Amino acid sequence: MLEFESFHKKFKKETVLQMDQWKLEEGIYWLKGENGAGKSTFLKSLSGIFPFDGDVKLDGTSLRKNKLEQRRWFNYGEAEPTYPNFLTGQELLSFVEDVKDGTNELAFYLTTVFQMQSALNEKVGTYSSGMKKKLSLILTFCGSPKWILLDEPLITLDVASVQVLLQVIEQMFLNGTSFIMTSHQPFTLETVQTQTIEIKNKKLELI
Numbered sequence: 001m002l003e004f005e006s007f008h009k010k011f012k013k014e015t016v017l018q019m020d021q022w023k024l025e026e027g028i029y030w031l032k033g034e035n036g037a038g039k040s041t042f043l044k045s046l047s048g049i050f051p052f053d054g055d056v057k058l059d060g061t062s063l064r065k066n067k068l069e070q071r072r073w074f075n076y077g078e079a080e081p082t083y084p085n086f087l088t089g090q091e092l093l094s095f096v097e098d099v100k101d102g103t104n105e106l107a108f109y110l111t112t113v114f115q116m117q118s119a120l121n122e123k124v125g126t127y128s129s130g131m132k133k134k135l136s137l138i139l140t141f142c143g144s145p146k147w148i149l150l151d152e153p154l155i156t157l158d159v160a161s162v163q164v165l166l167q168v169i170e171q172m173f174l175n176g177t178s179f180i181m182t183s184h185q186p187f188t189l190e191t192v193q194t195q196t197i198e199i200k201n202k203k204l205e206l207i
């Protein structure tokens with residue numbers, strides 16, 4: 001369970017998100033909102049990339065007071081990932097596995113099904129946008145996150161890769177990981193019901 005208490009995110013004087021009290025159970029959520037509503041800001045705040053005021057508790061533990069745990073519990077996948085061009089995919093994967101504390105069979109599985117094995121030995125600067133997106137998704141599944149936050153996970157993926165990704169998401173959810181995903185592109189899961197959250201007037205609402 002996530003509990004938001006006086007959660008407030010602003011840039012300079014501009015408030016983007018403000019929720020006095022809000023709760024979210026484990027699940028798979030589709031986060032909607034118009035351009036600029038605050039979807040990426042919300043995911044980045046939850047994952048520890050952006051600071052925020054107030055607090056968010058995960059199963060009663062404050063994220064603001066436990067920043068290391070926050071980074072282990074929440075993995076964030078960017079909409080348009082960028083990496084240093086001079087690193088290989090494998091160097092990035094080894095680094096993320098190290099900081100996220102654990103190798104991951106799922107990352108290996110995704111590397112295989114996304115047909116990224118040989119690309120991992122190449123420098124990221126040579127990747128197409130779809131390859132960068134696949135690498136980013138592989139990195140996002142590293143470690144043992146309780147929540148995975150995916151910003152536009154489907155963009156630039158080919159049809160087969162979208163199906164693989166959705167199946168992996170379902171399987172991970174059944175194994176205990178929750179998801180929040182933004183997507184301007186509709187998607188359906190085969191066996192798990194997704195719920196929808198909308199950002200309206202700087203607040204998140206379950207609809």
Ligand SMILES: Nc1ncnc2c1ncn2[C@@H]1O[C@H](COP(=O)(O)OP(=O)(O)OP(=O)(O)O)[C@@H](O)[C@H]1O
Nearest residue numbers: 011012016033034035036037038039040041042079
């Ligand atoms: N680093 C930043 N510095 C200042 N303002 C920012 C920053 N990041 C986002 N914003 C502002 O916060 C607001 C929400 O942006 P955000 O990227 O979260 O929207 P979004 O819902 O993800 O939009 P989109 O659907 O276009 O991706 C926007 O007004 C944006 O200009």
